[in-house]
Amino acid sequence: MASNLSRRRILTTSTGAALGGLVAGGTARAAAPGTSSSRSAAAGGEETRSLDELYRAAVAEGGRLVLYAGGDTATQQNGTAEAFRARFPDIDLTVVVDYSKYHDVRVDNQLATDTLVPDVVQLQTLQDFTRWKRRGELLPYRPAGFSKVYRPFRDPDGAWTAVSVIGFSYLYDVAAAGADAPKSPYELVDPRWKGRIASSYPHDDDAVLYLFSLYQQAYGWDWIARFAAQQPQFNRGSHSPGLAVSGKQKVIGVGGAGSLTTPATAPTRWAVADGHPFMAWGQRAAILRKAAHPTAAKLYLNWSLSTERQRGSFNGWSVRTDVTPAGGLKPVWEYADAHVDGFPRFMEDRAAVERLKQTFALYFGEVKGDPTPGSLGLHPGR
Numbered sequence: 001m002a003s004n005l006s007r008r009r010i011l012t013t014s015t016g017a018a019l020g021g022l023v024a025g026g027t028a029r030a031a032a033p034g035t036s037s038s039r040s041a042a043a044g045g046e047e048t049r050s051l052d053e054l055y056r057a058a059v060a061e062g063g064r065l066v067l068y069a070g071g072d073t074a075t076q077q078n079g080t081a082e083a084f085r086a087r088f089p090d091i092d093l094t095v096v097v098d099y100s101k102y103h104d105v106r107v108d109n110q111l112a113t114d115t116l117v118p119d120v121v122q123l124q125t126l127q128d129f130t131r132w133k134r135r136g137e138l139l140p141y142r143p144a145g146f147s148k149v150y151r152p153f154r155d156p157d158g159a160w161t162a163v164s165v166i167g168f169s170y171l172y173d174v175a176a177a178g179a180d181a182p183k184s185p186y187e188l189v190d191p192r193w194k195g196r197i198a199s200s201y202p203h204d205d206d207a208v209l210y211l212f213s214l215y216q217q218a219y220g221w222d223w224i225a226r227f228a229a230q231q232p233q234f235n236r237g238s239h240s241p242g243l244a245v246s247g248k249q250k251v252i253g254v255g256g257a258g259s260l261t262t263p264a265t266a267p268t269r270w271a272v273a274d275g276h277p278f279m280a281w282g283q284r285a286a287i288l289r290k291a292a293h294p295t296a297a298k299l300y301l302n303w304s305l306s307t308e309r310q311r312g313s314f315n316g317w318s319v320r321t322d323v324t325p326a327g328g329l330k331p332v333w334e335y336a337d338a339h340v341d342g343f344p345r346f347m348e349d350r351a352a353v354e355r356l357k358q359t360f361a362l363y364f365g366e367v368k369g370d371p372t373p374g375s376l377g378l379h380p381g382r
Contacts, residue, residue: 045142046142046143046144046145046146046147047141047142047143047144047146047298047302048144051087051299051302051303051306054295054298054299054302055088055090055091055299057295057299058088058091058293058295058296058298058299059090059091060295061293061294061295061296062292062293062296063090063091063092063296064091064092064093064094064292064293064296065091065092065093065094065119065120065293065296065297065299065300066093066094066096066117066118066119066120066292066293066381067093067094067095067096067118067119067120067121067122067300068096068098068103068106068107068117068118068120068121068122068123068381069095069096069097069103069122069123070097070098070099070100070103070122070123070124070125070283071097071098071099071373072097072099072237072238072239072240072372072373073097073237073239073372073373074097074373074374075097076097076239077095077097080095081093081095083309084300084303087303088299088303091296091299094381096117096118096376096380096381097373098371098373098376098380099205099371099373100123100124100125100128101125101206102371102376103121103123103125104121104123104125104128106376106378106380107121107288109378110378110379111137111288111290115378115379115382116288116290116291116292117379117380117381117382118288118291118381119287119288119291119292119293119294119296119297119300120285120286120287120288120291120297120300120301121285121286121288122163122283122284122285123283123284124166124205124206124207124281124283125206125347126281126284126343126344126347126348127344127347127348127350129155129159129160129284129286130155130348132159132286132288133155133157133159133160136289137288137289137290138159138160138286138287138288138289139159139286139287139288139289139291139294139297140157140158140159141158141287141298141301142158142161143161143298143301143302143304143305144302144305144306145302145305145306145307145320146158146161146305148320148321148322148323149161149162149305149319149320149321150162150282150319150320150321150331150333152282152333152340152341152344153282153284153319159286160284160285160286161284161285161286161301161305161319162281162282162283162284162285162319163282163283163284163285163301163304163305163319164282164283164304164313164319165280165281165282165283165313165315165317165318165319165332166207166257166280166281166283166315167257167258167272167278167279167280167315167317167332167338168207168208168211168238168255168256168257168278168279168280169185169211169256169258169270169271169272169278169279170182170185170188170241170252170253170254170255170256170270170271171241171242171245171252171253171256171258171268171269171270171271172245172251172252172253172268172269172271173245173246173248173250173251173252173267173268174266174267174268174269175267176248176251177251177252180192181269182252182271183273184271184273184275184276185215185218185219185254185271185273185276185277185278186218186219186223186276188227188230188252188254189223189226189227189229189230193230193251193252194229194230194231195230195231196230196250196251196252197230197231197232197233197250197251197252197253197254198232198233198234198235198240198241198244198245198249198250198252198253198254199232199233199234199235199241199253199254199255200234200235200236200237200238200239200240200241200254200255200256201234201235201236201255201364201367202255202357202360202364203356203357203358203360203361203364203367204236204367205237205238205255206346206347206353207238207279207281207343208238208255209353209356209357209360210279210339210342210343210346210347211255211277211278211279212224212255212360213346213356214277214278214279214339215227215277217277218276218277224360224363225363228363228364232254232364233249233250234364234365234367234368235369236367236368236369236370236371236372237372238255238256238257239256239372240253240256240372241253241254241255241256242256242257242258242268245268246267246268256270257270257315258270258315259314259315259316260272260315260316260327260329261315261316261326261327261329272335272337274337275337276337277337277339278337278338278339279338279339279342279343280317280332280335280338280339280340280343281340281343281344282319282340285300285301285304287301305319305320307320307322307323310323311323311326313326316329317329317331317332318331
């Protein structure tokens with residue numbers, strides 16, 4: 001890994017920002033205008049209409065959009081929603097946040113009962129997008145800028161595309177950790193951190209599960225046993241470690257998102273170390289073929305992939321190859337320790353995932369607690 005991600009360059013997390021989408025912005029047009037407001041992407045090509053043209057068409061369609069987004073709290077997508085509404089005030093946007101593993105089966109049930117609610121799904125469960133594509137449930141579509149998306153972050157037929165990069169690692173309270181701050185995940189099993197660690201359950205969230213599987217592969221099952229002996233405080237939701245650290249309940253948080261571009265003076269630091277694993281992925285989004293508002297859905301994807309939105313990502317990383325990451329970072333896929341291409345493969349092997357979940361339950365105990373977004377039922381957003 002490059003020197004700008006050395007063990008000692010460990011910067012601050014923005015608690016709860018991980019799954020909240022990109023920051024406000026994006027007033028520019030998605031592409032050069034087409035010759036007609038009704039002009040769409042040619043067969044096999046990208047969208048040619050501008051954001052303003054798509055906006056007018058979406059209003060004419062009915063002016064409504066429903067997004068099912070993966071996340072940990074009901075408010076976690078508020079930044080995205082507010083930015084979209086500011087740019088497109090005549091679109092009635094509904095964003096429903098829930099764990100991706102509940103949203104996906106919710107959509108399956110809605111499709112089976114002909115009661116589909118969302119137009120767009122934006123989830124961490126990457127395997128669902130390939131499965132839905134095989135079943136013909138997704139609308140093939142290439143928004144403007146699609147060809148600039150990192151190739152493994154987009155379906156070749158346009159069934160789905162990643163719209164943001166999310167990374168998981170560990171973080172710590174700078175003042176409380178002091179000079180003894182852990183320089184790598186391996187040091188989390190040092191006895192000085194016993195009783196001072198918060199973690200999200202790896203067997204409740206597949207991205208956290210993948211992170212812990214990388215730790216196990218790098219350090220062995222003995223390290224997992226030693227981590228369990230640290231008596232970490234486990235909670236549901238990948239936001240929970242950051243909350244525990246920022247709230248001064250614990251010194252270290254494991255299994256949450258953050259940024260390497262935040263100020264070095266910030267009170268908490270999200271850590272990435274040379275030669276040690278972390279994980280990152282492209283959060284996928286797709287339009288459902290039976291969506292009630294497909295034009296508004298297309299507007300959302302074009303807006304999400306616009307260079308203005310991508311340049312405003314909370315962690316500095318973009319899904320686009322033509323957007324330079326902020327803060328001197330390299331594109332996330334250039335960091336081998338991020339295992340960007342490994343996570344999609346991991347997610348496809350559901351039998352292995354389930355075995356690993358049950359194995360971690362033996363080490364850490366069963367998942368306890370209510371889902372942090374609440375219990376939303378079958379048809380939220382309707």
